[in-house]
Amino acid sequence: MRDGRKWYVSSKYPIISVLYKKGINLFPDNPAPLYDRISASVSQNIKVSPFEEIDWLFSGGTFLSSDRLYLNDLNYFRNNQMLFTASDFNRSFNLLETYAASGKWWMEGHLNVQSQYLFLKNLPFLQRFSFDEAFHLHGLSAENRKFYLEAGYSVGFLGLGRVGIFTGFTDKKFDRFGVRLSYPLWSIIEKP
Numbered sequence: 589m590r591d592g593r594k595w596y597v598s599s600k601y602p603i604i605s606v607l608y609k610k611g612i613n614l615f616p617d618n619p620a621p622l623y624d625r626i627s628a629s630v631s632q633n634i635k636v637s638p639f640e641e642i643d644w645l646f647s648g649g650t651f652l653s654s655d656r657l658y659l660n661d662l663n664y665f666r667n668n669q670m671l672f673t674a675s676d677f678n679r680s681f682n683l684l685e686t687y688a689a690s691g692k693w694w695m696e697g698h699l700n701v702q703s704q705y706l707f708l709k710n711l712p713f714l715q716r717f718s719f720d721e722a723f724h725l726h727g728l729s730a731e732n733r734k735f736y737l738e739a740g741y742s743v744g745f746l747g748l749g750r751v752g753i754f755t756g757f758t759d760k761k762f763d764r765f766g767v768r769l770s771y772p773l774w775s776i777i778e779k780p
Contacts, residue, residue, distance in 0.1 A: 630646050654691060657691055707721055751768075
């Protein structure tokens with residue numbers, strides 16, 4: 589409790605979650621979705637030092653049965669297709685096509701290393717400026733697509749925003765490049 593409100597206290601151990609969803613036809617004359625879907629994830633945010641942290645997430649899932657699926661029942665992958673985005677770069681794809689989804693099985697992984705002294709901050713003339721750097725690596729495999737890998741580098745300014753460059757590879761071949769600007773306004777407002 590802090591100031592009469594509940595706040596989540598992070599753990600030094602990985603967080604494991606399992607989700608099960610079922611589509612049920614309640615009315616015989618209504619073609620409602622009929623499916624069983626299970627997914628699981630393991631994630632952790634590790635504070636290596638006051639200047640460095642590592643954030644990772646691995647998740648996957650499958651449809652155990654899919655007698656009747658509609659578009660909104662598919663598993664969609666979180667992505668940032670806009671140049672300006674309100675979400676961070678850590679647990680989402682930044683160059684993946686819009687509405688990329690899976691209707692059978694999927695696996696995805698996200699690894700992010702954020703540091704005050706990664707590359708640019710090691711240059712003597714930049715050490716007096718307040719910014720941090722991060723390296724991002726995202727991977728995706730699903731039944732309807734070749735393996736997708738995305739790598740990026742971003743610079744953050746006092747938690748107020750980030751500028752990142754990203755490259756995407758499909759089946760080990762370069763196929764896309766992009767720049768993203770993040771301004772995580774909601775996370776700034778919600779912080780204690």
